Amino acid sequence: MEKNEEAQRDWKNLEPSLAVKIFLTALYSLILVLGIVGNGVTIHVAQLLRRNGYLQKNVTDHMVSLACSDLLVLLIGMPTELYSAIWCPFASSSGDVACKIYNFLFEACSYATVLNVATLSFERYLAICHPFRYKALSGGRTLKLLLSAWICSAVVALPLLVATGTEGYVPKGRQEAAQNLTFCTNLSQHWVMYRTSIFTAFILYLLILASVAFMCRAMISVLRAPMGPVESGPNGAQSRIPKHESARVKASRKQTILFLVLMVCSLLVCWMPNQIRRLMTAAVPKSAWTASYLTGYVKLHPVADTFFYLSSVLNPLLYNLSSRQFRSAFLQTLLCRLSLQHKNRRTLESSQASKSSGNTIRPLLRRSLDRIRMVTGDRSTPPSTAESQNPPNPTDRPPNADALISETQEDEIDKPTTLPNPNPN
Numbered sequence: 281m282e283k284n285e286e287a288q289r290d291w292k293n294l295e296p297s298l299a300v301k302i303f304l305t306a307l308y309s310l311i312l313v314l315g316i317v318g319n320g321v322t323i324h325v326a327q328l329l330r331r332n333g334y335l336q337k338n339v340t341d342h343m344v345s346l347a348c349s350d351l352l353v354l355l356i357g358m359p360t361e362l363y364s365a366i367w368c369p370f371a372s373s374s375g376d377v378a379c380k381i382y383n384f385l386f387e388a389c390s391y392a393t394v395l396n397v398a399t400l401s402f403e404r405y406l407a408i409c410h411p412f413r414y415k416a417l418s419g420g421r422t423l424k425l426l427l428s429a430w431i432c433s434a435v436v437a438l439p440l441l442v443a444t445g446t447e448g449y450v451p452k453g454r455q456e457a458a459q460n461l462t463f464c465t466n467l468s469q470h471w472v473m474y475r476t477s478i479f480t481a482f483i484l485y486l487l488i489l490a491s492v493a494f495m496c497r498a499m500i501s502v503l504r505a506p507m508g509p510v511e512s513g514p515n516g517a518q519s520r521i522p523k524h525e526s527a528r529v530k531a532s533r534k535q536t537i538l539f540l541v542l543m544v545c546s547l548l549v550c551w552m553p554n555q556i557r558r559l560m561t562a563a564v565p566k567s568a569w570t571a572s573y574l575t576g577y578v579k580l581h582p583v584a585d586t587f588f589y590l591s592s593v594l595n596p597l598l599y600n601l602s603s604r605q606f607r608s609a610f611l612q613t614l615l616c617r618l619s620l621q622h623k624n625r626r627t628l629e630s631s632q633a634s635k636s637s638g639n640t641i642r643p644l645l646r647r648s649l650d651r652i653r654m655v656t657g658d659r660s661t662p663p664s665t666a667e668s669q670n671p672p673n674p675t676d677r678p679p680n681a682d683a684l685i686s687e688t689q690e691d692e693i694d695k696p697t698t699l700p701n702p703n704p705n
Contacts, residue, residue, distance in 0.1 A: 294578045301366055304582055308362050311589050315354040318596035319347040325609045332620055334605055338422040339536075342400040343599070345426050349392040350592035357386050361585050364464065376445045379464035383444040387437035388430075391481065393592070394551075395429035397543050398488045404536050405495040409502050436481050443467060443474035471565055478562035482555055492544050499537050539602040546598065550591035553584035 296304070326343040329335040335343075360382060403425065406414040445467050466474040557580050564573065600607040612618045 294575065296366065296582070304366050304586075305362060307586065308358055308366075308589070311586070311593055312354055312358045315350065315589070315593045318593060319351045319354075321610060321613050322347045322596045322599060325606060325613055328613075328618075328620065329606065329609060338403060339400075341422050341426060342396060342403070345429070346393065346396040346400070346595060349389050349396055350595055352389040353386070353393065353592050354589060356382070356389060357585075358589060360386075365581050365585060379446050380441050380444055382464070383440040384437045387440055387481070388433045390588075391433040391436050391484070392430050394485060394488050394547065395433055396426070397540070397547065398492055399425040399429050401492040401495045401540050404533075404540070405499055408499045408533055436477075436484065439473050439477035443470040443477060465566070466561060468566065475562045478558050482559060485551065485555060489544055489548060492540060496537055496540050496544065499533070503533060503537070535602045539598055542598045542602065543595070546591050546594045550587045550594070552587075553580065554588040557581060557584040 323344050326335060326340045326347075330337060330340040403414075403422065443466055444464065446463070447465050447467055557577065560573075560577050560580075569577075596610070600610055609618070609620055612620065
């Protein structure tokens, strides 16, 4: 009996102190609130920018999917981790089924975040580096990519439905586990499946980061080059992609690449401690853990979780850093002072302003030219009979006045602008 009590006391000594528990509770609560507010506002702002013509639908879908996966990670993981890892690390009263469902959902949502970053990078990579292929594949492409990402993340998490569950520590001299030493963990009888699942997920994580880094490098190279790479057209014709696009398009692409680079760095820094913790559980069976190994794992657990959940909070911050338009709409939404104007309405107003200024200048030009023509005509040749009978109208437009306004400028001034439906399907 004394040995059993001593064993339980050794386990209890691994729990953090009360001060540490209170600090981690406050920190986790702050991260949870910031994550919910940040990702919730991100979903609203992304849809708002799309309705007002500032974002394409495919980019908006990627942003919404990524924000949803981050929200699910925070809502599913943080309350459970706060209870099971901070306050009651060696007790589990949720039951075996709840433990399995939790591990499956948390793993699926976590890897959905990484795969959403990969699909966004792939689509931007095609649009910048292979525009002809990008247009040829445009037909529900974004929806298929996002659906594939979520299905793949569910497949990655599927083995945890079998390999995890509640398992207790059985002290020597007893036939059953002590209730206060029962926790949600990997099951000993499915050790090989659990180990394979963890190592496979880790390799997938590294491959995704390496692929996104490669695509970002390729996109940066294309944007820096004066001419794009040779691309095959639909009929097999070879042509180079001109890189003298408008400043707005180029700035938008640079913002996307900046976001992806920052995202890869955040996933590398914030996910790596958690991946090391997971690899510790898969490298050595629990029955072979030494006291120092267990102590290192318990101390690493809250640190790894904190960094892991920070990655879900950083995504809205990265959007704000990489896009001035998103930052403006984000702050306006937080302050409940939304004054975002439709992009075409802004174009229409600027066009009308240019047209009104042009209308005030044209009569002055016409009068000046008419006077010059009349004075020149009077000095050079006497007026003909027809001219004397029909004097020139000072309001008529002289033939040479058209040379002062190019066709392109006149088209921009006189061309009507049509506002699209504010709620496109």
